[in-house]
Structures are given as structure tokens and as C-alpha cells.
Amino acid sequence: MKNYHFIAIGGAVMHNLALALVQKGYQVTGSDDEIYEPSRSRLDRAGILPHSYGWFPEKITTQLDGIILGMHARIDNPELVRARELGIPVYSFPEFIYNQSKNKKRVVIAGSHGKTSITSIILHVLKDQGVNFDYLVGAQIEGFDLMVRLSDAPIIIIEGDEYLTSPLDRRPKFFHYQHDIALLSGIAWDHFNVFPDFEEYKDQFRQFINLTPEKGEIIYCEADPLVKDAIEKSTVKGKKNPYHAHPATIKNGKTFLTVQENKIPIHLFGEHNLQNLQGAKKICEALGLTESQFYDSIQTFKGAAKRLELIKSQEDRALYRDFAHAPSKLKATASAVKNQFPDRQLIAVQELHTYSSLNKDFLPNYAGSMDSADQAIIYLNPHAVALKKLELMDEETLRKGFERNDLKLFTDSQALKSYLEGLNYANSNLLLMSSGNYDNMDLQGILIKFEEK
Incomplete structure (x- = not known):
């Protein structure tokens, strides 16, 4: 043992x-x-x-x-x-995962955004189709008890993070997995505390791309100009397989995939998620599944926790939560909800929680990221700012950074809670975005507003 x-x-x-x-x-x-x-x-x-x-x-x-x-x-x-x-022997998390999967086909999903969603879709489809596989994913997924599985399965699907490996190893985690097949979803500056220089951040992905073996495959989102440029300049000898967003239509707040003459209903929505879906489809095909199998299974996928997760809805309103915290994630998520329900007011609440988002020098990257919201709200926890030894930004600074003159700032979760409970949500959507929890804010009073007829 x-x-x-x-x-x-x-x-x-x-x-x-x-x-x-x-x-x-x-x-x-x-x-x-x-x-x-x-x-x-x-x-x-x-x-x-x-x-x-x-x-x-x-x-x-x-x-x-x-x-x-x-x-x-x-x-x-x-x-x-x-x-x-x-x-x-001391193993970092990724080193141990590799050690346990040396003899498997290793599929690594990487990118500044969309990793968890893409990995979750792949896991759902493979399980639905009866494929035996191991996995590592960064969120809880419906139908899976754990975020990690290690067995004698011949395949492992790994969500590959560019963040540091361990206190002993300052390289990105995804260097360690030695992928056979990789997917790169997008590159957008994140982890400002570790990569204060954007060129250095981009270089981590360039190195990751070049780890693709000669008999391997790199699947990438061609719609992202930084990804496209990195792939085209890479020395990869393996297969390069681009993808764009899957064609789709929206009808009455519901998204349908366009597949020849057919319309296939799905629970996901938004341009970003349609890119994620197409990337996941490419991975499933690389593992031997057919288009038909993928389309059969994707219809029952409801998403990963805190990835445009529907919490409560009524006929004229909905409450969503999302893990979005980096500028690109914030912009994509807010745009997705507004485009899906263009006739509803969008109230977007963003908690600035990570080192990058709380850093005044990084703030200009958020310019325009909340433009899709009819009402934009920022929550800052002064204690979280103090722990990171950063300066607490005021409302005027944030308005300039986000380029949003009507932006509202809250620094007390109870005040934010009272404000949100006092709003009228008729013909409205509320979008809560954070990698934190708004200082353990109780949502019960807000949930009630989405149960009213």
C-alpha cells in the first residue's frame, strides 16, 4: 500500500x-x-x-x-x-499527476480562459459515451463526485494551469504534464503578481505549444490573434488543428447549434462558450468519437459550477454566477448574458479579488470590460486588499480604469447585499462574477427576488 x-x-x-x-x-x-x-x-x-x-x-x-x-x-x-x-520524494501536484499517468494518453487543456468549461464538456461527453478515462478539472461538475480521478484508464484529460507549480518550482503547472494532445483556448494577461510583464506571460504559452511532440496534436482557437500568432511562429512538428466558435442561433433566450439543416438545443450560450464547445468537440474527435456522438451528449451538458451557472430564474428574470475575474473573462461573460437576453436589463456585479484585479497598475486592462452591463457594480473587500499589501482604490479610480462613469463601488458586503435586495428585477438579469465569495455574502434575500412572479 x-x-x-x-x-x-x-x-x-x-x-x-x-x-x-x-x-x-x-x-x-x-x-x-x-x-x-x-x-x-x-x-x-x-x-x-x-x-x-x-x-x-x-x-x-x-x-x-x-x-x-x-x-x-x-x-x-x-x-x-x-x-x-x-x-x-517531494512531488508538486502536477508532477504527481504526471507520475500517475506516464503510460496514458495525456490531453491537456490550456489557456487564460475557458479551461474549466472545455474540460468539463469533454468529461461530460466521454462519460455519456461510456469511455473509460481519468481526469483533473478545476471545478465541481454535475455527475462527478471528485475533481480528480486516477485509475487504470488509458486516457487522462487534464485542465492545465499556467500558474506556478509549487514553492519549490516557479514554472507553470502545464509544463509538467508532457501532453500528447493539447488545446489552447486563448491568451489574455493574468497572474500579474507572477508575470508582471505581458511578454513573459505570453512566453509561457509559447513554450507550452512547443512541447507538443512530433506525433502529437495542438488544437487552438484561431479566433484569438495572440494564439494564432503563437501557433504560426511555433516550431511544432505535430498536427496543428484550428477552431472557431460553433455556428448557432438564439431564439427566445435559448441557444441552438446549427448542424447542416438541424438545430440542436444546448444549455450553454455566448460566443466564448461556443468557442469552448467547438474546442471540446475537436478533442473528442481526436480521441475517436464521432460528430454524432458529440452532438447526442452535448445536449444534456448543463455546465460547471460558477461558469455562467444559472442559480434561479423566472419567466422575466434570471440570476447567474460566474468565476470571471480577469478582464477578458469579465467582458466575455457580461457580453454573453446581454446578447442572450438583449431585451432584459443586465445588472453585473464584479468582485475584485485576485492580486491582478486589485492592483492599480493592472486596472487599465479592465477598460470597457463591463460595457455590456446596463448597471455596473464593483465590490472590494478592504481586508483582502490589505492582505495583499495593495492600495485600496476609490470609486473615481475604478471609474477611470473601467472607463465607466456610472460605475458603483461597494466596500461592505452587507451594504451590497441590501442594495441588491432593494432592486426591482422585473425584466432583468443579475450576474455575480467573482473568484471569491463577496466576503461570505448571504444570497438568500436576493434569491427570493427571483422567485417572485
């Missing part, structure tokens, strides 16, 4: 990997200084919730087959220091 210890076990992906290894029959332990829900309850049910918060070097013994190191851990973590003293 393999025996692994997780340093920073409470993270979204880390705890899912821990649970996947328990399912595989491995012995798993872990530590963390904080563990929030739902990680806490899920680890507890599996019997691997740490008894106490903190770091305990005595947990690190030569009986371990390896350490799995989370990005949240510091380089001077006492458990990490002890493991290195004892010569115990």
Missing part, C-alpha cells in the same frame, strides 16, 4: 487528489493551517481530516512513499524541511 502525506491538504484541488488516492486504496495523511468547507467535511467523511491545524514535522517519517506539496505551503514549511532532511 502506498503512503502519501499532503502538505496543504485543504485546497480545492489538493483535497480532491487526496480523496482520489483514498479511493485508489492508498494511505493518506495531511496537514494545513486552515481548512474551509466543503474541503473540511469531505476530508472528515473520508477519515483523513487533520486532528489539529498547523504543521507537525513528527508526521514526516521514512515510512512515507512521498510528499505532495501544495502551492499554499511556504518554502520554509517545517514538514517540507523535515521531508527534505529525510530524503523523502
